[in-house]
Amino acid sequence: MSALAVTGAELDGETVGLRAEDGLIAELGPGVRPADGDEAIDGSGLRLAPPLINGHTHAAMTLFRGYGDDLPLMEWLEKWIWPAEARLEPEDVYWGTRLACVEMIRSGTSSFFDMYWHAAETARAAEEMGLRLVATTAVIDAPRSPGKDRLRDEWLEIVDRLEGFGPLVTPSLGPHAIYTVGRETLEWLAGVTAERELVVQVHLSETEQEVTDCVEANGKRPALYLDEVGLLGPRTALAHGVWLDADELELIAARGATIVSNPAANMKLAVGRAFPYPEAASAGVPLALGTDGASSNSNLDLFEEMKLFSLLQKHTAGDPAALPASEALAIARGQRSQLMGGGELAPGQPADFLLLRTDDPELSVGDPDALLVYGATGSIVDTTVVAGRVLMRHRAVPDADEIIAEVRARAKRLTS
Amino acid sequence: MSALAVTGAELDGETVGLRAEDGLIAELGPGVRPADGDEAIDGSGLRLAPPLINGHTHAAMTLFRGYGDDLPLMEWLEKWIWPAEARLEPEDVYWGTRLACVEMIRSGTSSFFDMYWHAAETARAAEEMGLRLVATTAVIDAPRSPGKDRLRDEWLEIVDRLEGFGPLVTPSLGPHAIYTVGRETLEWLAGVTAERELVVQVHLSETEQEVTDCVEANGKRPALYLDEVGLLGPRTALAHGVWLDADELELIAARGATIVSNPAANMKLAVGRAFPYPEAASAGVPLALGTDGASSNSNLDLFEEMKLFSLLQKHTAGDPAALPASEALAIARGQRSQLMGGGELAPGQPADFLLLRTDDPELSVGDPDALLVYGATGSIVDTTVVAGRVLMRHRAVPDADEIIAEVRARAKRLTS
Numbered sequence: 051m052s053a054l055a056v057t058g059a060e061l062d063g064e065t066v067g068l069r070a071e072d073g074l075i076a077e078l079g080p081g082v083r084p085a086d087g088d089e090a091i092d093g094s095g096l097r098l099a100p101p102l103i104n105g106h107t108h109a110a111m112t113l114f115r116g117y118g119d120d121l122p123l124m125e126w127l128e129k130w131i132w133p134a135e136a137r138l139e140p141e142d143v144y145w146g147t148r149l150a151c152v153e154m155i156r157s158g159t160s161s162f163f164d165m166y167w168h169a170a171e172t173a174r175a176a177e178e179m180g181l182r183l184v185a186t187t188a189v190i191d192a193p194r195s196p197g198k199d200r201l202r203d204e205w206l207e208i209v210d211r212l213e214g215f216g217p218l219v220t221p222s223l224g225p226h227a228i229y230t231v232g233r234e235t236l237e238w239l240a241g242v243t244a245e246r247e248l249v250v251q252v253h254l255s256e257t258e259q260e261v262t263d264c265v266e267a268n269g270k271r272p273a274l275y276l277d278e279v280g281l282l283g284p285r286t287a288l289a290h291g292v293w294l295d296a297d298e299l300e301l302i303a304a305r306g307a308t309i310v311s312n313p314a315a316n317m318k319l320a321v322g323r324a325f326p327y328p329e330a331a332s333a334g335v336p337l338a339l340g341t342d343g344a345s346s347n348s349n350l351d352l353f354e355e356m357k358l359f360s361l362l363q364k365h366t367a368g369d370p371a372a373l374p375a376s377e378a379l380a381i382a383r384g385q386r387s388q389l390m391g392g393g394e395l396a397p398g399q400p401a402d403f404l405l406l407r408t409d410d411p412e413l414s415v416g417d418p419d420a421l422l423v424y425g426a427t428g429s430i431v432d433t434t435v436v437a438g439r440v441l442m443r444h445r446a447v448p449d450a451d452e453i454i455a456e457v458r459a460r461a462k463r464l465t466s
Numbered sequence: 467m468s469a470l471a472v473t474g475a476e477l478d479g480e481t482v483g484l485r486a487e488d489g490l491i492a493e494l495g496p497g498v499r500p501a502d503g504d505e506a507i508d509g510s511g512l513r514l515a516p517p518l519i520n521g522h523t524h525a526a527m528t529l530f531r532g533y534g535d536d537l538p539l540m541e542w543l544e545k546w547i548w549p550a551e552a553r554l555e556p557e558d559v560y561w562g563t564r565l566a567c568v569e570m571i572r573s574g575t576s577s578f579f580d581m582y583w584h585a586a587e588t589a590r591a592a593e594e595m596g597l598r599l600v601a602t603t604a605v606i607d608a609p610r611s612p613g614k615d616r617l618r619d620e621w622l623e624i625v626d627r628l629e630g631f632g633p634l635v636t637p638s639l640g641p642h643a644i645y646t647v648g649r650e651t652l653e654w655l656a657g658v659t660a661e662r663e664l665v666v667q668v669h670l671s672e673t674e675q676e677v678t679d680c681v682e683a684n685g686k687r688p689a690l691y692l693d694e695v696g697l698l699g700p701r702t703a704l705a706h707g708v709w710l711d712a713d714e715l716e717l718i719a720a721r722g723a724t725i726v727s728n729p730a731a732n733m734k735l736a737v738g739r740a741f742p743y744p745e746a747a748s749a750g751v752p753l754a755l756g757t758d759g760a761s762s763n764s765n766l767d768l769f770e771e772m773k774l775f776s777l778l779q780k781h782t783a784g785d786p787a788a789l790p791a792s793e794a795l796a797i798a799r800g801q802r803s804q805l806m807g808g809g810e811l812a813p814g815q816p817a818d819f820l821l822l823r824t825d826d827p828e829l830s831v832g833d834p835d836a837l838l839v840y841g842a843t844g845s846i847v848d849t850t851v852v853a854g855r856v857l858m859r860h861r862a863v864p865d866a867d868e869i870i871a872e873v874r875a876r877a878k879r880l881t882s
Contacts, residue, residue, distance in 0.1 A: 115841060116832015120790035153827040317777035318840065320786045348840035349828045354770065358777070361733035365778075370736045374536035411569040412765045414870045415877040416532015424734065424764035425531060429845035454830045461831035 054438050055084030059093025059405060061395070066098065070401030070438035073217075078397055091440065096405035096432055099422075101160035102352040103384035103392050105310035106251075106289040106340030108166045109175075110138075110146030112153070113461045114345040123319055131345065134464045135167070142460050143171040149457045150350055151179035152450045155441045157351040157428025160402040161384070161391065163287055163310070163340070165224065165251050170211040173219045180441045182391075182402075184287075185212055186222040186251045189239065190230045202238065209248065218437065222249035225281070228272055229260055233279060240280030249285045249389065252276070255298075256290040257321050273298035282307050287389060289340060291330070292316055292323050299326065299333040308336040308387040313358045315342035324366040327359075327373055336387035339378075351428040356382045360423055375423035405433035470854050471500035475509025475821060477811070484514065486817030486854035489633075494813055507856070512821035512848055515838075517576035518768040519800030519808050521726035522667075522705040522756030524582045525591075526554075526562030528569070529877045530761040539735055547761065550880045551583070558876050559587040565873045566766055567595035568866045571857045573767040573844025576818040577800070577807065579703055579726070579756070581640065581667050586627040589635045596857045598807075598818075600703075601628050602638040602667045605655065606646045618654065625664065634853065638665035641697070644688055645676055649695060656696030665701045665805065668692065671714075672706035673737050689714035698723050703805060705756065707746070708732055708739050715742065715749040724752040724803040729774045731758035740782040743775075743789055752803035755794075767844040772798045776839055791839035821849035 053076070056068040067082030068075060084090045118130030143166060154162060161182035164172050169187040176183035187208045192201065205223065212221035223243050225231035231239075243250050255261060255272045268275045273294055276282045284306035291309040294302070302309065311325040330337060339359055341350045356378045363373040377386075384392020393399050407413070412425040422430075434442040441447065469492070472484040483498030484491060500506045534546030559582060570578060577598035580588050585603040592599035603624045608617065621639065628637035639659050641647035647655075659666050671677060671688045684691045689710055692698045700722035707725040710718070718725065727741040746753060755775055757766045772794045779789040793802075800808020809815050823829070828841040838846075850858040857863065 112827070113831070115828075115830070116834075116836040119833060119836040119840060120787050122786055126786070149827055149830065156827070314773075314777065317781040318786060320780040320784050320788070322781075322784045324781075344841075348832070348836065349842075351828075351843070354773075354843065357730075357770075358774070361730065361774070362781075364736040365733040365738075365740075368736050368738045370538060370542070370734060371536050372736070409867065409870060411528070411565055411572070411866070411870060412531075412767075414531070414565065415529070415874055415881075416764075417535060418532075420532040420535040420764065424535060425760075426765075427767070427770065427843040427845060429843060450827070451825065454825060454827060458831055465831075 053085060053088045054091065054401065054435065054440065055088035056091045056093045056098070056405070057084060059096050059098040060408070061098040068098065068403070070435070073401055073437035075395065075397050075399050075401050078395060089440070091405070091433065091443070093405055095409060097408050098395065099404045099406050100383045100392065100395055101402050101404050101434065101436070102158050102382045103338065103390045104154060104159050104162035104340055104350065104352060105287060105308070105338030105384070105390055106312055106342060107150070107162055107164055107350065108343035109150035109162065109164050109172060110143040110166050111343030111345040112149040113142060113146040113457060113464055115348050117345060117465050119348070137464050138167055140168040140171045142464065143168040144175045145453065145456045145460055147172045147175035148179060148453045150344065151176060151181050152447045152453055153350045154181060155179065155434045155447050156431065156445065157353060158404045158431040158434060159350070159352055160434070160436045163251060165226070169208050173212055173215045177215055177218050180218070180436050180439045182218045182436060184220040184222045184249050184251070186224050188226045189224060189235070190226045191232050191235050206242070209246070220249060222251055224251035227253040227260070228275060229263060236279040236281060243285070244280070247285070249287065250281055250283070251287050252281065252289065254288040254291055255293040258293050261293045271295065271298055273301055277301060277305065285389060287338070290316065290325070292321050292325050294326060296329055299330050299335055303333040303335045306336065308338050308389045310338045310340040311359060312340045312342040313362045314355055315346040317358070317362065319346055324362050327363045328367060336389065337381050338384060338387045338390045339382045352382050353422070353426050353428045353430070356423045375417070375420040378423050379419050401438035402436050404431050406430050407432045469501060469504045470507065470817065470851065470856065471504040472507045472509045472514070472821070473500060475512050475514040476824070477514040482514065484819070486851070489817055489853035491811065491813050491815050491817050494811060505856070507821070507849065507859070509821055511825060513824050514811065515820045515822050516799045516808065516811055517818050517820050517850065517852070518574050518798045519754065519806045520570060520575050520578035520756055520766065520768060521703060521724070521754030521800070521806055522728055522758060523566070523578050523580055523766060524759035525566035525578065525580050525588060526559040526582050527759030527761040528565040529558060529562040529873060529880055531764050533761060533881050535764070553880050554583055556584040556587045558880065559584040560591045561869065561872045561876055563588045563591035564595060564869045566760065567592060567597050568863045568869055569766045570597060571595065571850045571863050572847065572861065573769060574820045574847040574850060575766070575768055576850070576852045579667060581642070585624050589628055589631045593631055593634050596634070596852050596855045598634045598852060600636040600638045600665050600667070602640050604642045605640060605651070606642045607648050607651050622658070625662070636665060638667055640667035643669040643676070644691060645679060652695040652697060659701070660696070663701070665703065666697055666699070667703050668697065668705065670704040670707055671709040674709050677709045687711065687714055689717055693717060693721065701805060703754070706732065706741070708737050708741050710742060712745055715746050715751055719749040719751045722752065724754050724805045726754045726756040727775060728756045728758040729778045730771055731762040733774070733778065735762055740778050743779045744783060752805065753797050754800060754803045754806045755798045768798050769838070769842050769844045769846070772839045791833070791836040794839050795835050817854040818852045820847050822846050823848050
C-alpha cells in the first residue's frame with residue numbers, strides 16, 4: 051500500500067501534516083511533510099478529525115427508505131417491510147449496502163456494525179467501498195423450515211464466509227432479539243461466539259412489550275435473561291436498551307457489554323421512552339451511537355444523530371447540561387467503548403480520519419465540539435480516509451451515481 | 467425587474483418550466499419556455515419546491531453560536547449572552563444577520579420572523595441578501611432608564627424606519643414576553659399595533675415558570691392574559707407555546723393567532739415539555755415552525771427542524787403516525803398559517819422557490835415528502851429564489867466568505 055500525506059490541515063488550532071503507511075498513521079504533527087512518491091492531499095482550510103462509528107445499522111435498508119413512513123410499527127413491518135424483504139436477493143443487499151456506504155462516507159463514518167440478511171453481500175460491498183464493518187446475519191428461529199440443524203449450518207457458513215474477507219471485515223454472530231430466538235438457539239450462539247471469539251450483536255429492550263413478555267416467559271428482565279444464556283460479555287453490542295432498568299445497567303457495566311443508542315429510530319418508531327443515558331453513564335456502561343436502518347431514520351448521518359442524542363437527553367432530563375457536546379462526540383467517535391474501536395489520531399493508530407470544512411456558516415465561530423454536535427450536519431465532511439485509503443475527496447465518492455441508479459431500479463422492483 | 471426562467475425542472479413527476487416577472491410567478495407548466503432576454507436557469511435533474519419559512523428566530527445571534535452551550539438557562543443568559551449582548555453595536559447586528567441569511571438561503575428558507583436589538587440593521591441585512599423579513603425590536607420594559615416615554619418613542623422610531631424599507635420587509639412590534647414587559651406597556655403595544663395594523667411577535671409559555679408566575683401575578687394563564695391586554699389576534703405570532711393548556715389553545719384558535727414551534731431550542735434548553743401539537747392541531751390553531759436563534763439550536767436549518775419536530779411529536783405521543791411528513795412540510799412551508807404567507811407554486815404567487823438536488827443518496831428512493839422531512843438536510847438545496855431574484859445557485863451565496871470573516875472578527879470582540 052502506497053503512503054498518503056496530508057499537508058496544511060488544522061488540528062487543535064495548529065497547522066499539521068499527517069503521513070499514513072500500511073493503513074496506519076505513521077507521522078502526525080506540525081513538521082510532517084510528504085515523502086517522495088506519497089499521494090498528497092492539500093488540507094488547507096480543513097480540520098483534521100477522528101471519524102464517527104455507526105454502532106448499529108441495517109445498511110441495505112436504504113432500499114426501503116421513505117417506504118411506509120408514519121405508520122404504526124406492526125403495520126409498517128407486516129404490510130410493508132416484511133413482504134418487500136421476502137423478495138430480497140443477495141445482490142439487492144450488495145447494492146443497498148453500497149448506497150449506505152456512499153452515505154456513511156459522505157457523513158464521516160469510517161466503520162459500522164451491521165445486522166441483515168445475506169451478510170456476506172454486506173461485507174463484499176463494505177470491503178469494496180473501503181469501510182470497516184462488523185457484520186452478522188440476522189439470526190431468527192424459524193422452527194418449521196428449513197429446520198434447526200440446517201439453519202445453524204447456514205449461520206456458521208456465513209461466519210466462515212465473513213472470515214474470508216480482508217482486515218476491514220470483522221465476523222460477528224448474534225440473535226435478532228430475545229423474542230425472535232429461543233433459549234436453545236441463544237445458548238448455542240453463546241457457545242459458538244465464545245469458542246470463536248466472535249462479536250455478538252443483538253437488539254435488546256427496544257420496546258416495553260419486549261420487557262413484559264420476557265418477564266412473563268423467563269421470570270426476569272431482558273438483560274438478566276441474556277446474561278443467563280451466556281451472551282452478555284465485552285464483545286456484545288446491545289442495540290437500543292431503551293427500557294433497561296438500573297439493575298440491568300449495573301449488570302451490563304459489570305459484563306462490559308456496549309449499549310448502542312439509536313435516538314432517531316426510537317423517536318420515529320415511538321418506542322415510548324428515551325435511552326436512560328444518565329443511569330447508563332453513571333453505571334459505567336460502554337456506550338456507542340447508531341443510526342439504525344435508513345428506513346427507520348431516514349438517513350445514516352451520525353452528525354444529525356449526535357445532535358438528536360444530546361437534545362433528547364437534555365429534554366428528558368429537563369437539564370440543558372445533560373450529555374454535553376464533547377461527550378456526545380466521544381460516544382459517536384467510538385471512544386467510549388473498546389468494542390467500537392474508536393481512538394485518537396496518533397502515530398501507530400489506524401489511518402482513519404476526516405477533513406472537515408470549517409468555512410461553512412455553521413462552523414464559523416464558537417466552541418469546536420459544540421459546533422460539530424449542534425451546528426453541523428454530515429455535509430461539512432470534505433474528505434474521508436479509512437485505513438489510509440481516500441474514500442471521498444471534496445465530497446465526491448466514486449461510482450455514487452451508478453450506485454444510486456442501481457438502487458432505484460432494485461427498490462422499485464422490491465416495493466412495487 | 468428582468469424576467470427569470472427555469473427550464474427542465476421536475477415538479478410532481480412532470481418536467482416543467484417556470485417564468486417569473488416582477489417578483490411573481492408568471493407562467494408554470496410543462497410547456498413553459500424562456501423568452502428572449504430572460505435570465506435562464508437550467509433545472510435539469512433538480513426538483514422545484516416551495517421554500518420554507520422560519521417563523522421565529524433571532525438572526526444576529528449567529529454571533530453567539532457555540533458560546534456557552536450545555537449550561538443551565540439562567541447561567542447561560544446571565545454570565546454569557548447578556549454581557550456579550552451589552553457590547554453589541556448596530557453594525558454587529560447587520561453582519562450577524564447577513565450570516566444568518568447565508569445559512570437560511572443555503573437551507574431553503576425564503577422568509578423569516580425576527581426579534582432582536584437594532585431591528586433596522588436586521589432589515590438592512592435581509593433586504594440586501596434578498597430574504598423576506600418580518601422584523602421587530604425586542605420590546606422590554608426598563609423602568610429606570612431611559613424612561614417610559616423615551617423608550618416608546620424609540621420603539622415607534624424603529625417601526626418608522628422598518629416601514630421605510632422595500633416590499634421584502636414587514637414592520638412588526640411586540641413584547642419580548644409577558645414577564646419582561648408590564649401590563650401598561652402591553653396595552654400600549656396593543657393600541658399601536660391595532661392602529662397601525664402591525665404584526666405582533668411575542669415569546670409565550672416557553673417555560674413552566676412563566677405560567678406559574680403569570681397565574682400568580684394576573685390570576686390567569688399566559689394566553690388568557692395576553693388576550694386580556696389585547697395582543698391576541700390574527701396578526702400575532704406566538705413563539706414556543708410549550709406549556710399552553712387546552713383552554714388556551716381553544717382561545718388562540720378562536721383569535722386566529724399563530725403558534726411557532728421551535729423544537730430544537732426547546733430540547734436544547736430543556737424546557738421540560740414538547741409543544742402540545744395534537745391538541746393545537748385539533749383545536750385548529752394556525753401553526754408554523756422556527757429555529758429560534760443560532761445560539762440556542764445551533765443552526766438555522768429548517769429541514770433538520772422539520773425532522774426534529776415530527777420525531778419529538780411521535781416520541782411524545784407514543785405514536786409513529788403522529789405529525790406525518792406531509793403535515794410537517796406544510797407547516798414548515800408556512801402553509802398552515804396565513805400570517806406566515808406560505809403558498810403553493812402557481813402563476814400569480816410570489817416567485818419564491820427552491821431547486822432541490824434529487825441525486826443525493828438520501829433522496830434516492832421513496833415517498834418525496836418523507837424523504838424531505840426524515841432523510842434530507844438543508845444541503846440538498848441547489849438554488850434559492852426569492853421574489854424572482856436568484857439568491858443561491860449551485861450552493862454558492864455571493865459574499866459568503868467575506869461575511870464569515872467579518873462575523874468571526876466581531877464575535878471574537880463580543881465574546882472575549
